[in-house]
Every structure is written in structure tokens, then in C-alpha cells.
């Protein structure tokens with residue numbers, strides 16, 4: 001595996017360890033195993049406290065980042081086609097709905113974390129461009145005395161066609177970003193778009209920098225979700241919005257049974273047949289089941305300091321869009 005050499009991965013391992021030490025001490029105070037020396041008890045509890053989940057597997061915290069990296073390195077090239085096949089295109093509707101909920105204003109600075117192959121960023125650029133163009137058309141119609149040269153000039157300026165809006169795609173995985181950049185090139189996205197390698201738990205940006213932070217199908221894969229939420233809060237400007245699209249909890253028992261059947265019996269098979277990768281798609285469905293419910297995740301967002309936290313369940317709760325504001 002080509003694990004990222006950036007210090008980001010090392011430093012979050014570092015933080016994971018110190019958090020675990022803290023957790024271990026807390027557990028140590030509460031525990032009461034007779035006959036075991038204190039040092040041994042603390043050591044064993046520290047060890048347990050550094051464990052986390054990778055799907056249904058229990059792994060040491062410091063190993064999760066590398067395992068997640070391997071998954072997305074392995075699926076990167078087939079990622080987009082897999083999503084269309086597995087969801088019968090429904091993931092496109094969910095992503096469109098995220099944009100409709102966002103309703104970016106002219107000049108919006110968006111940070112799309114775990115942005116992968118750029119689906120959210122491209123939708124953002126389409127949205128701001130089409131809204132800016134209709135506004136421009138209205139203005140041009142109002143200015144009857146402009147020459148054709150002046151009109152043509154207005155349409156030619158690519159940067160201007162976005163009304164000052166920009167999107168930064170940030171992802172920890174080089175291969176996902178590589179596919180995203182190739183897609184951008186092929187589909188003609190250039191202006192207002194930047195790609196950066198970075199960890200959601202330790203974002204390489206200053207405080208109070210972005211108007212909107214999005215994370216779509218990304219936060220489930222992060223080792224310390226609370227840390228990623230705090231980072232989201234830090235980099236947003238006051239008044240900025242946090243938006244997260246993620247798998248959630250199905251609220252209808254019949255659909256839930258069908259959903260389980262489809263998830264566990266069909267998805268890994270599709271993963272194997274289309275991407276030659278059963279394990280990564282087994283991880284996908286397991287990680288979905290491990291992710292907190294709508295209400296639990298709402299609380300976590302509030303704990304990170306966000307206000308006016310709400311969510312909307314889509315497709316019977318298969319996914320949900322969470323929103324919060326930094327005040």
C-alpha cells in the first residue's frame with residue numbers, strides 16, 4: 001500500500017494515541033478487577049481504548065487510516081461507475097439535493113472535504129455558473145446600449161462566469177484526487193476549482209476561511225469524527241454552514257429488511273464483479289451500519305459547537321443531509 005507520506009497521517013495517529021491514553025486513564029479509575037496489578041490493568045485498558053472499528057472489524061486506532069486509504073486507493077478508478085451501478089443513479093439525486101439545500105450565493109467559498117472524484121465540486125460549479133449566467137443575462141437585457149464586443153467579453157471571462165465563487169476539494173487519497181482531476185479536465189472544469197491533499201481531522205487551512213463546508217459520504221470513514229467536526233467548525237467563517245450527506249438509519253422495518261438484503265447480498269457481489277474488489281464493498285456496507293443514527297449524529301454536530309443543527313432524511317433514511325451553522 002502507498003500510504004500517504006504527509007505528516008497529517010502521522011499527526012492524527014499521534015493525537016489518537018494521546019486521546020486513547022486519556023481514555024485509558026478514565027477507564028482505569030472506574031475499573032475494579034481484583035488481583036490484577038494496577039500497571040497491567042491500565043496497560044490492557046489503554047490497549048482496548050485505542051481500538052476502533054473498521055466496518056465490523058475491531059482494529060487499533062492507528063491502523064484505521066491506512067486501511068481506509070487502501071480501500072479508496074483500490075476503488076478509485078471504478079468508483080464513479082460503481083456508484084451508478086449500486087445505487088441505480090440515485091446517488092446523483094442525493095448529491096443534487098445537497099446543492100439545492102446549500103443554495104450558494106454569488107462569491108461563495110466552498111470547502112468540500114473528502115471530495116474524492118469531485119462530484120460535489122462539479123455540481124457546485126454548475127449551480128453557481130448557471131445562476132450567475134441567468135443574472136448576467138438579466139443585467140445585459142437591462143443594458144440595451146452595450147456593443148456586441150462588450151457582451152462577448154462578458155461571456156468569455158471564465159472566472160467572472162462564476163461570480164467570484166470557488167471550491168476547494170480536499171481529500172486524503174491521492175488516487176481519488178487523481179481521478180477527480182482527470183474528470184475535471186475531460187469535462188472542462190477549470191476556473192474556481194482547486195484540489196488539495198489533506199486530512200479532515202487536521203485541515204491544512206487557516207481559521208474562518210470558508211462560507212460553506214461540505215462532506216459527502218466521507219465522515220463515516222474518518223477515525224475521530226469529533227475531531228473532523230471541530231476542524232469543520234474552525235475553518236468556517238462566522239455565519240458559515242456545515243453540510244454533511246451521509247448514510248443513515250432506515251426508519252421503515254420492511255424497507256430496512258430489503259435494504260439489508262440488498263446491502264449484504266448484492267453490493268459485495270457487484271464490487272467483486274465490476275471492481276474486482278469484494279472486501280472494499282463489504283467495508284462500505286459494514287461502515288454504513290456502524291455510523292450513528294440521525295439523532296446521535298445531530299448531537300455530535302452540536303457538541304462541536306454548531307448551532308441551528310437540523311437534518312433531513314432522504315429515501316426512507318437510507319441517507320440524511322445534516323446542516324449546522326457556526327455563529
Ligand SMILES: COc1cc(O)cc(C/C=C(\C)CC/C=C(\C)CC/C=C(\C)CC/C=C(\C)CC/C=C(\C)CC/C=C(\C)CC/C=C(\C)CC/C=C(\C)CC/C=C(\C)CCC=C(C)C)c1O
Nearest residue numbers: 082083086087090091217258259261262263280284315316
Ligand atoms: C468503498 O467505499 C465506497 C465505495 C463507493 O463506491 C461508494 C461509497 C460511498 C457511497 C456513495 C457515494 C453513494 C452511492 C452508493 C450507494 C448507494 C451504494 C450503497 C447502497 C446501499 C447501501 C443500498 C441502498 C441502495 C439504494 C437505495 C439504491 C437503489 C437500489 C435499488 C432499488 C436496488 C434494486 C436492485 C435490485 C432489484 C437487484 C436485485 C436485488 C436482490 C435480489 C437483493 C434483494 C433486493 C431487494 C429485494 C430490493 C432492494 C431494496 C432496497 C435496496 C431498498 C429499497 C429502498 C427504497 C426504494 C426506499 C463508498 O463509501
Ligand SMILES: C[S@@+](CC[C@H](N)C(=O)[O-])C[C@H]1O[C@@H](n2cnc3c(N)ncnc32)[C@H](O)[C@@H]1O
Nearest residue numbers: 072114115116172173176199200216217218221
Ligand atoms: C465515499 S468517498 C466520497 C467522495 C465524494 N465526496 C462523493 O460524494 O462521491 C469517501 C472519500 O473520503 C476520503 N477520506 C477518507 N478519510 C478521510 C480523511 N480522514 N480526510 C479526508 N478525506 C478522507 C476518501 O479518500 C474518499 O475519497
